[in-house]
Amino acid sequence: MRCALGPSPAVEVEDVWYAYGPRSALEGVTLQVPAGAFAAVIGPNGAGKSTLLRLLLGIERPQRGRLTIFGEPAGKVSHPIGYVPQGIRLPRGFPLSVGDLVLMGRYPTLGLGRRPSRKDRERVEEALEQVGMLPLIRRRFEDLSGGQQQRVLIARALVGDPCLLVLDEPTAGLDPAARAAFYAMVCDLQRARGLTLLCASHDLEDVAQHAQIVILLDRRVQAIGSPSEVLESRALAQVYRFPPAHHHHPEKEGPA
Amino acid sequence: MEFLSYGFMQRALLTGTVLGVTCALLAVFVVLRRMAFIGVGLSHAALGGVALGLTLGVPPLPAAAVFGMAIAWVIGWITRRGEVSADTAIGIFFSTAMALGVALMSLSPAYRQDLLGYLFGNILSVGPKDLGLLLLLSAASVGPLVVFFKEFLFLGVDEEAAKAAGLPTGLLNHLLLTIMAVTIVASMKLVGIVLVSAFLVIPAATGQTLAESVRGMVLWSLGSAVLSVFLGLWASWLWNLPSGASIVLVSAALFFLAYAVRARRQRRKGAGS
Numbered sequence: 014m015r016c017a018l019g020p021s022p023a024v025e026v027e028d029v030w031y032a033y034g035p036r037s038a039l040e041g042v043t044l045q046v047p048a049g050a051f052a053a054v055i056g057p058n059g060a061g062k063s064t065l066l067r068l069l070l071g072i073e074r075p076q077r078g079r080l081t082i083f084g085e086p087a088g089k090v091s092h093p094i095g096y097v098p099q100g101i102r103l104p105r106g107f108p109l110s111v112g113d114l115v116l117m118g119r120y121p122t123l124g125l126g127r128r129p130s131r132k133d134r135e136r137v138e139e140a141l142e143q144v145g146m147l148p149l150i151r152r153r154f155e156d157l158s159g160g161q162q163q164r165v166l167i168a169r170a171l172v173g174d175p176c177l178l179v180l181d182e183p184t185a186g187l188d189p190a191a192r193a194a195f196y197a198m199v200c201d202l203q204r205a206r207g208l209t210l211l212c213a214s215h216d217l218e219d220v221a222q223h224a225q226i227v228i229l230l231d232r233r234v235q236a237i238g239s240p241s242e243v244l245e246s247r248a249l250a251q252v253y254r255f256p257p258a259h260h261h262h263p264e265k266e267g268p269a
Numbered sequence: 270m271e272f273l274s275y276g277f278m279q280r281a282l283l284t285g286t287v288l289g290v291t292c293a294l295l296a297v298f299v300v301l302r303r304m305a306f307i308g309v310g311l312s313h314a315a316l317g318g319v320a321l322g323l324t325l326g327v328p329p330l331p332a333a334a335v336f337g338m339a340i341a342w343v344i345g346w347i348t349r350r351g352e353v354s355a356d357t358a359i360g361i362f363f364s365t366a367m368a369l370g371v372a373l374m375s376l377s378p379a380y381r382q383d384l385l386g387y388l389f390g391n392i393l394s395v396g397p398k399d400l401g402l403l404l405l406l407s408a409a410s411v412g413p414l415v416v417f418f419k420e421f422l423f424l425g426v427d428e429e430a431a432k433a434a435g436l437p438t439g440l441l442n443h444l445l446l447t448i449m450a451v452t453i454v455a456s457m458k459l460v461g462i463v464l465v466s467a468f469l470v471i472p473a474a475t476g477q478t479l480a481e482s483v484r485g486m487v488l489w490s491l492g493s494a495v496l497s498v499f500l501g502l503w504a505s506w507l508w509n510l511p512s513g514a515s516i517v518l519v520s521a522a523l524f525f526l527a528y529a530v531r532a533r534r535q536r537r538k539g540a541g542s
Contacts, residue, residue: 098429
């Protein structure tokens with residue numbers, strides 16, 4: 014399925030505030046991500062990256078402000094949103110198979126108490142095929158490498174046919190080769206399906222290479238623009254407290 | 270199989286099988302969600318409910334069910350608020366409720382025999398009336414576990430993703446704690462408060478050792494629980510052992526057997542590759 018790219022932005026955040034008790038996480042965040050773009054959210058630990066993603070996914074509600082996804086309020090969207098976490102931690106030895114894990118991505122479309130059909134299982138196979146993991150469908154998830162586990166989590170996110178994929182530091186703990194392979198695969202999927210990607214990341218090099226929009230967050234939006242604008246900005250140096258680096262990045266084309 | 274010709278033994282076997290199936294199904298989620306300690310806590314807290322029931326002249330099993338559910342919800346509520354860790358909350362309520370139970374029962378020497386029965390179980394004393402109530406409690410637990418199996422699985426594997434997918438995670442968490450409290454109370458007659466928590470872990474541990482999928486884990490877990498009840502009651506009959514202890518010992522033996530089988534399987538795999 015290819016996502017239709019309408020004129021309205023995929024993600025719109027307007028003056029959003031959120032605090033964990035006395036600790037402020039987001040202060041008046043406003044931003045837009047056009048449909049079909051790969052937007053990376055960067056910032057140091059505690060900058061509010063994961064909080065922003067949790068608000069968009071409807072896991073938390075903002076204390077002030079408004080978030081919409083394809084024009085619908087976050088948490089009440091009719092389109093499924095694909096979510097790829099850093100990883101999942103199962104109890105040692107728990108025999109969850111790759112196929113069973115990916116099938117969970119179909120649950121929102123099934124409804125409470127309904128059993129998956131043969132069609133749902135076929136969709137699982139298609140999603141695993143797309144990420145190159147179909148041969149491992151019966152393997153235990155815990156027996157896979159970190160890179161393979163992330164591919165399976167991408168398949169779980171894709172199997173619900175989302176137009177927005179939210180990735181929360183998906184390459185944390187992967188080696189450089191696995192990170193490069195992961196981003197290459199995600200970008201291929203983005204182009205093939207017209208997906209909008211919103212990815213929280215610490216990997217500035219990867220972001221420079223693959224994202225079209227970079228959002229520098231440190232409780233507020235400190236900078237937003239193309240990778241070259243943000244990664245060579247004074248704001249980056251101030252937020253991370255280091256001199257601006259010269260990252261190699263081919264200029265990205267705009268959203269397809 | 271002479272022991273099966275007695276009415277009390279037939280009732281014990283029927284009750285044990287139904288409760289074994291209930292515990293084994295729930296145990297899959299106890300293992301997945303690392304809830305073994307909450308099982309210990311709720312089973313010991315149930316003693317407070319039994320004692321309250323006996324003291325107030327209310328039937329002890331329903332009293333323990335209501336008390337256990339209340340404790341489970343309070344533990345869930347405190348844990349969600351995040352001010353006290355789950356372990357600490359369980360530790361506080363488990364010891365307080367059990368202390369309440371022991372204190373109330375010690376006030377009346379007539380209840381001392383009851384106390385031993387609830388602590389260590391006596392499935393052979395299950396009468397026709399008890400059987401109906403236990404079957405009802407088991408059905409109340411197994412029904413939602415079967416209907417919402419995939420939702421409980423998703424919740425246990427990745428709670429954040431389940432929330433993002435729009436599942437009512439708060440409600441499902443409460444439901445699971447409630448099922449746990451009801452199952453524990455129903456199982457008190459089978460293996461007793463002290464041993465019920467073992468029955469909430471060991472069958473699933475056996476299942477996960479042998480299976481390569483969640484479906485396989487459920488089937489092995491159910492099979493080992495039913496076999497434990499049958500062989501445990503038989504051993505109890507043969508050697509005049511307490512039924513609860515015999516059932517748990519057989520269950521543990523099956524786990525060690527499964528562990529040995531898996532180790533052998535892995536050695537073969539290692540040699541073959």
